[in-house]
Amino acid sequence: MRKMISPLLSIAALSIAATAVAQQPTKAPLPGLPASVLPPVQPWSGASEALVARKDDPWITPAEQTGFATTPRYAQVEDWLRRLDAASPLISLESFGRTGEGRDMLLVRASKGKDGSGAAKPVVLVQAGIHAGEIDGKDAGLMLLRDIALRGKDGLLDTVDLIFVPVYNIDGHERMSRWNFPALRGPAEKGYVGNSRNINLNRDYAKADAPESRAMIGLLRRLDPILYIDCHVSDGFDMQYDITFTYAGWGRYAYHRATADWLQRRFGPSVTAALEKAGHIPTLYPNPIDTRAPLKGIRQAPEGPRYSTGYGDFIGVPTVLVENHMMKPYRQRVLGTYVLLEAALKLAGQDARAIAQAKASDRVSRPAEMLTRWKPAARPIGWVEAFKGIAFDTYVSPASGRKEQKWLGRPVDWRMPIIGQEPFEQVRLPKAWWVPAGQAEVIDRLTLHGIRHEVLAAQRTLTLDRVRLIDPRSTPPRDARIPLETKLVHEDVTETLPIGTVRVPADQPLGLLAAALLEPESQDGFLAWGFFPEILAAPSGVEDFVQAPIAEALLAADPHLRAAFEAKLANDATFAADGDARLDWLSARLPEPSPYHHVYPIRRESQ
Structure with a gap:
């Protein structure tokens, strides 16, 4: 059902x-x-x-x-x-x-x-x-x-x-x-x-x-x-x-x-x-x-x-x-x-x-x-020419105040369209995913499903795909989870992965299942199901008398950032009037922002 x-x-x-x-x-x-x-x-x-x-x-x-x-x-x-x-x-x-x-x-x-x-x-x-x-x-x-x-x-x-x-x-x-x-x-x-x-x-x-x-x-x-x-x-x-x-x-x-x-x-x-x-x-x-x-x-x-x-x-x-x-x-x-x-x-x-x-x-x-x-899809992908339906009528329900169905028990045949789907987002699978050793809940699920993975025995420096969350928001709770919706930005970074990091190769019989769980865009992925509440927490604060001069220096040093900031001020009156929001927006663009705040903890190793 x-x-x-x-x-x-x-x-x-x-x-x-x-x-x-x-x-x-x-x-x-x-x-x-x-x-x-x-x-x-x-x-x-x-x-x-x-x-x-x-x-x-x-x-x-x-x-x-x-x-x-x-x-x-x-x-x-x-x-x-x-x-x-x-x-x-x-x-x-x-x-x-x-x-x-x-x-x-x-x-x-x-x-x-x-x-x-x-x-x-x-x-x-x-x-x-x-x-x-x-x-x-x-x-x-x-x-x-x-x-x-x-x-x-x-x-x-x-x-x-x-x-x-x-x-x-x-x-x-x-x-x-x-x-x-x-x-x-x-x-x-x-x-x-x-x-x-x-x-x-x-x-x-x-x-x-x-x-x-x-x-x-x-x-x-x-x-x-x-x-x-x-x-x-x-x-x-x-x-x-x-x-x-x-x-x-x-x-x-x-x-x-x-x-x-x-x-x-x-x-x-x-x-x-x-x-x-x-x-x-x-x-x-x-x-x-x-x-x-x-x-x-x-x-x-x-x-x-x-x-x-x-x-x-x-x-x-x-x-x-x-x-x-x-x-x-x-x-x-x-x-x-x-x-x-x-x-x-x-x-x-x-x-x-x-x-x-x-x-x-x-x-x-x-x-x-x-x-x-x-x-x-914009048009039916097929038809059931003689769908075996049942006739119905409608009446105004005093309970709902609107028209409700009343099925009449009389067989009828309908010409029924089959509505298919058109893709508008798909992801290319990477060579592998890298999961931090501290993500025990994720590693447990990989093991449960039988998805093959290996544990890094020595430090390794790689260029990886890192994903940042843009405007994430929680959706109504269901099935013991608080799901998450967010926009995503991918960026290449060079990182040194510590001992104990888990590598999940895509080249395996369950590589597609691994993708469904680990790809950040996946509707059935760990990110979508809200497995990482820690990445939503704001980074540790700093006094305004320190944060404001740092943000001012950042604006002075980066004309592209200054132009983006001024555009946001012009287009978003609520943002322009909120001093904390302005400083937070600029602080998130520092050369070394928080490694956790709005950062998907799993990295992607490109093909």
């Missing part, structure tokens, strides 16, 4: 969305409010309904037991999985980390053991509940594991292993409430979007602040899967499609072409065919430009490594984002997810060698440039 639910929206919608399909019999809607605010349910039936266990099946999952009205708590999930582990030699459980509140992060391995040569089989990694209210993948995964272990679908494991993380954001999952995710049609109670620190874990892959993120990054490095699937539920607008999925930039804007091409040419068509055969209506995830005006089009854009899909692209792992449609009943969404996961396992088994070759090809590639800023 790309957009977080605002608390105000949750309060306004209350729990009434959860009652839309009578999935909350014990909790009546609030007095005076309608029983549902969700649009009419589209009638649906499909072959995937045969996947649901009978009520008397001893291996019925908790969600199936309630007719998909509810989803089980984490303890119930663990108990059910431990029982399955005891019943089948194909299933094993393992802890791969701990959450912020100390809960074990469990994974399930479904495996027939090593291949005929004694080598470990390639892995398909599936995760559910990174946004813990979007939990379809958990209940679909439990059903699929049962059928692999006990119902004859073990052939899916002939050439690959399945690693399944039933709940990624466990702390958020346990904050279940009927008030969470009110636009989702079931289950009755859902988990919360953020973890125990309210970090959105699908914005945390690059900066890796949360223990859950660090555990998942470690798991990705250990497994190096041939396919990584991240299960979500969409937000947006009403439509006929029920199961949607996508990849980084729909593949068009991916950096690693071989894996992106496999996703587009093999994964998409194969999974789409399986879903259609099972009675579902799949498509690539239509991320709307404007939910209030769907006909403005759907967005196709690059992605940075803060997201699972972007991170997968940057590390060369084929990664799929599943975005089930929020307004479809929970039962329908879970069954569609099952079909998608089963089809993905089959395909990964068939294409294991081709995927491994694609990954290897990507990892020897060395992109010379990285896109850092883009804007919507």
